[in-house]
Amino acid sequence: MSGQLLIIEDNAANFYMMRFLLEHGGFTVMGAETGKKGIDAALRCRPRAILLDIQLPEMDGYAVAEELQRHPELARIPIIAVTSYAMVGDRERILAAGATGYIEKPINPDTFVAEIIQYLSNDRECDKEKQL
Amino acid sequence: MMTGIKVSGRGWTEWRFLRWFPALLIWLVLGSLPAHAQSRIVTVGVYENAPKVFMDASGEPAGIFIDIIKYIAKQEGWRLQYVTGTWSQGLDRLEKGEIDLMPDVAYTAERDRIFAFHRTQVLSSWFQVYARQGSGIKSIMDLAGKRIVVLERSVQEEAFSQMTNEFGLNSKLIPLPDYKDSFKYVADGKADAAITNRFYGLMHARKFGLEDTAIIFAPSNLFFAAPAQGRQPLLNAIDTHLSRLTRDSDSIYYQSLNRWTAEKVPYILPAWVMMAGLIVGGGLLLSLAVSILLKRQVTARTRALSEQNEKMIVMNRTLSEEERKYRELLEHANSIILHWTRDGQITFMNEFGQRFFGYSEADIVGRHVVGTIVPETERDGRDLRPLMDRICADPEAFEQNVNENIRCNGERVWIAWTNKVYFDDQGGITGILSIGSDITERKRVEEELRLLNRELEQRVFRRTAALAEALEKAQAADQVKSAFLATMSHELRTPLNSIIGFTGILLQGLPGPLNEEQQKQMRMVQNSSRHLLALINDVLDISKIEAGQLSLSITTFDLRVSIQKMVESVSPQIIQKGIELKLDIADDVHSATSDQRRIEQIILNLLNNAVKFTESGHVGLLCRRDTGHYVLSVSDTGIGIRAEEIPGLFQPFHQIDTGLARKHEGTGLGLSICHKLIVMLGGTIEVKSQWGTGSTFTIRFPIQTGEMS
Numbered sequence: 001m002s003g004q005l006l007i008i009e010d011n012a013a014n015f016y017m018m019r020f021l022l023e024h025g026g027f028t029v030m031g032a033e034t035g036k037k038g039i040d041a042a043l044r045c046r047p048r049a050i051l052l053d054i055q056l057p058e059m060d061g062y063a064v065a066e067e068l069q070r071h072p073e074l075a076r077i078p079i080i081a082v083t084s085y086a087m088v089g090d091r092e093r094i095l096a097a098g099a100t101g102y103i104e105k106p107i108n109p110d111t112f113v114a115e116i117i118q119y120l121s122n123d124r125e126c127d128k129e130k131q132l
Numbered sequence: 133m134m135t136g137i138k139v140s141g142r143g144w145t146e147w148r149f150l151r152w153f154p155a156l157l158i159w160l161v162l163g164s165l166p167a168h169a170q171s172r173i174v175t176v177g178v179y180e181n182a183p184k185v186f187m188d189a190s191g192e193p194a195g196i197f198i199d200i201i202k203y204i205a206k207q208e209g210w211r212l213q214y215v216t217g218t219w220s221q222g223l224d225r226l227e228k229g230e231i232d233l234m235p236d237v238a239y240t241a242e243r244d245r246i247f248a249f250h251r252t253q254v255l256s257s258w259f260q261v262y263a264r265q266g267s268g269i270k271s272i273m274d275l276a277g278k279r280i281v282v283l284e285r286s287v288q289e290e291a292f293s294q295m296t297n298e299f300g301l302n303s304k305l306i307p308l309p310d311y312k313d314s315f316k317y318v319a320d321g322k323a324d325a326a327i328t329n330r331f332y333g334l335m336h337a338r339k340f341g342l343e344d345t346a347i348i349f350a351p352s353n354l355f356f357a358a359p360a361q362g363r364q365p366l367l368n369a370i371d372t373h374l375s376r377l378t379r380d381s382d383s384i385y386y387q388s389l390n391r392w393t394a395e396k397v398p399y400i401l402p403a404w405v406m407m408a409g410l411i412v413g414g415g416l417l418l419s420l421a422v423s424i425l426l427k428r429q430v431t432a433r434t435r436a437l438s439e440q441n442e443k444m445i446v447m448n449r450t451l452s453e454e455e456r457k458y459r460e461l462l463e464h465a466n467s468i469i470l471h472w473t474r475d476g477q478i479t480f481m482n483e484f485g486q487r488f489f490g491y492s493e494a495d496i497v498g499r500h501v502v503g504t505i506v507p508e509t510e511r512d513g514r515d516l517r518p519l520m521d522r523i524c525a526d527p528e529a530f531e532q533n534v535n536e537n538i539r540c541n542g543e544r545v546w547i548a549w550t551n552k553v554y555f556d557d558q559g560g561i562t563g564i565l566s567i568g569s570d571i572t573e574r575k576r577v578e579e580e581l582r583l584l585n586r587e588l589e590q591r592v593f594r595r596t597a598a599l600a601e602a603l604e605k606a607q608a609a610d611q612v613k614s615a616f617l618a619t620m621s622h623e624l625r626t627p628l629n630s631i632i633g634f635t636g637i638l639l640q641g642l643p644g645p646l647n648e649e650q651q652k653q654m655r656m657v658q659n660s661s662r663h664l665l666a667l668i669n670d671v672l673d674i675s676k677i678e679a680g681q682l683s684l685s686i687t688t689f690d691l692r693v694s695i696q697k698m699v700e701s702v703s704p705q706i707i708q709k710g711i712e713l714k715l716d717i718a719d720d721v722h723s724a725t726s727d728q729r730r731i732e733q734i735i736l737n738l739l740n741n742a743v744k745f746t747e748s749g750h751v752g753l754l755c756r757r758d759t760g761h762y763v764l765s766v767s768d769t770g771i772g773i774r775a776e777e778i779p780g781l782f783q784p785f786h787q788i789d790t791g792l793a794r795k796h797e798g799t800g801l802g803l804s805i806c807h808k809l810i811v812m813l814g815g816t817i818e819v820k821s822q823w824g825t826g827s828t829f830t831i832r833f834p835i836q837t838g839e840m841s
Contacts, residue, residue, distance in 0.1 A: 011629075011630070013627075013630040014629050014630050014633070017633035017637065018633070021637060021642075055622050084624075084625030084626055089683075105625050105626065105629040106625055106628045106631075106633065106661075107632070108632075108636070109632065109633045109634075109635070109640065110636055
């Protein structure tokens with residue numbers, strides 16, 4: 001599995017840790033520490049998928065997901081929420097805002113890459129179905 | 133029937149006869165008497181009362197009185213003229229002065245005013261009752277209810293009526309104008325008895341088959357009567373002759389008596405003696421009988437009266453006793469008792485009422501209710517003047533009425549009245565009875581209560597407002613807490629994410645291989661960070677539950693799958709520990725409607741505990757349905773729980789072997805969270821354990837939880 005992934009994450013350690021795991025999994029990773037920068041990066045680079053934190057400064061993850069949906073050229077890019085928000089309804093809320101996947105922090109470093117690959121393959125199957 | 137003398141008769145022949153009859157009489161009389169140039173003409177009434185006066189068979193006047201007057205007339209040189217008629221007609225003529233003399237008139241005081249009498253009586257007589265033979269009439273009492281013939285306008289009629297009235301005989305009197313019909317009436321059965329004078333009775337009774345009874349009454353003296361005025365010389369002459377005639381036993385007087393009376397009249401006045409005796413005796417007997425009768429009646433009546441009187445006295449006593457009782461009741465009843473008229477005037481007020489209002493009876497009776505005990509207006513302004521009219525207009529609505537009243541001293545009081553309006557037969561109001569009780573104190577207490585109530589309401593309102601404010605604050609605080617928890621969750625997990633992530637990366641050897649010691653230490657970091665994560669999760673859970681922030685997410689899921697998932701997650705430890713896992717899930721365990729994540733959390737917690745505390749033997753899981761519930765047990769052959777530990781088992785921060793021998797990891801929150809969660813899901817949790825041999829935790833929860841999300 002390869003491709004460019006965008007991680008929107010304000011915590012540098014977390015970004016570094018995830019990038020490290022994903023690059024070892026064969027992905028190209030670019031990052032943005034705010035929602036706005038993330039959207040700009042997405043528009044510029046059209047990543048294979050976007051890993052989105054929710055607790056972000058200025059513009060939170062929900063708003064970012066909704067904004068990404070508003071851009072037709074970005075609407076088809078899968079968004080995987082990676083969040084420490086574990087309150088009831090968090091998952092449902094972010095899925096409703098446009099995310100296609102949800103991974104809870106703290107992540108399991110042993111299964112993290114596999115989970116991402118799983119989401120992307122699901123998404124590809126969806127695309128295939130849509131093309132058919 | 134003696135023809136030709138019936139003057140009162142009807143019919144043409146008789147009237148024609150009447151026209152020439154007086155002339156014939158005059159001619160006859162004139163022809164038979166010596167002519168006297170200056171002789172006085174004396175007219176005499178003749179009627180049928182044989183043997184005293186009557187017309188004989190030849191149409192000549194006859195009888196004792198006629199014999200006597202003829203003798204006197206001859207001596208005095210009077211020329212007699214006879215005018216026939218009935219007794220009644222004769223009396224009329226005499227009163228009008230049409231005739232000079234009427235024979236055989238009994239003296240009465242009443243007649244003395246109308247007529248003039250001479251002084252020497254011609255005859256004495258009495259009346260006697262005659263009845264059919266065997267009639268059974270013997271005494272005056274036998275005449276009760278009988279029909280009795282009397283002579284119209286006679287002394288006997290008057291006397292007999294009086295007598296029957298006195299005896300209360302209720303006899304029916306039949307007045308007839310002439311004696312001659314009297315006996316025929318009785319003989320024919322038209323009457324039960326007839327009254328005649330004794331002379332007439334003696335002469336005629338037998339002929340009609342009648343007999344004399346022992347009833348004799350009203351002895352009377354008989355005279356010639358004259359008109360009141362101008363006949364005194366005639367009467368004087370009669371007196372003079374009569375006194376001489378009655379002294380001479382050979383006189384025309386006695387000859388006449390002998391001739392006309394059937395009984396032998398003894399010589400030299402024995403008849404007088406006898407008659408007088410009879411009269412006196414009869415009178416005496418009569419008065420004796422009457423007296424006895426009266427006495428008996430009086431005695432009987434007196435007795436009846438005194439009995440009645442006694443009864444009345446007893447009754448009166450009872451009545452006055454009753455009245456006294458009622459009056460006492462009325463006067464001393466602890467209620468105001470008032471009677472007033474339709475126009476509001478007080479007619480009665482009992483003593484209690486008088487004392488209560490401060491009026492004396494004289495002060496209050498006769499005065500209007502309004503202005504005395506009823507003020508014109510109540511203090512709160514209600515007009516009481518129309519109240520009396522309203523009570524009268526609608527008695528039912530005002531049967532119970534509360535209004536303000538006023539005492540003599542001006543003090544206002546509240547009275548509860550019961551009003552009863554009384555009506556007469558025509559529906560008019562005869563009066564109103566009002567009974568009242570003083571409820572001033574009750575009213576005051578009620579008013580106090582009302583004020584207290586109002587104050588209480590205000591207080592409650594203020595307190596409610598304060599509480600609402602507090603609640604708002606609390607809710608705001610809750611939101612703050614909620615936000616804090618969310619923030620804490622994020623803030624704690626974010627660094628933990630890096631720790632766990634990098635530890636994993638290092639242990640995977642991705643940045644480069646680790647030596648044995650490095651690997652061992654990195655595992656310790658990994659375990660510690662996992663424990664920290666569990667702690668964070670548990671603390672967040674219990675905080676959310678206790679803050680009421682934990683909401684359930686009810687969905688329908690396959691319980692069997694959930695159980696298997698949880699068993700899988702603990703199987704590495706089971707294998708590692710070398711203990712056995714015994715699974716017994718009934719075939720009908722599948723769909724459940726509950727909070728999947730929480731049910732899984734509970735199952736995992738129980739399994740983790742079982743594995744954690746079991747060093748050898750097995751861990752078992754059993755699940756089955758039971759009447760709308762799933763029952764799931766997790767058992768182990770671990771260290772078990774001491775009996776004294778069980779009660780505190782589900783309290784937060786509780787762990788067996790707290791303190792010294794803290795050999796087992798754990799937050800001490802797990803069972804507490806399980807307990808709270810299962811209760812939230814409508815279920816129960818219980819434990820059975822024996823120290824040293826193992827424990828069994830059993831949860832029971834509804835297959836269908838009430839609230840669906």
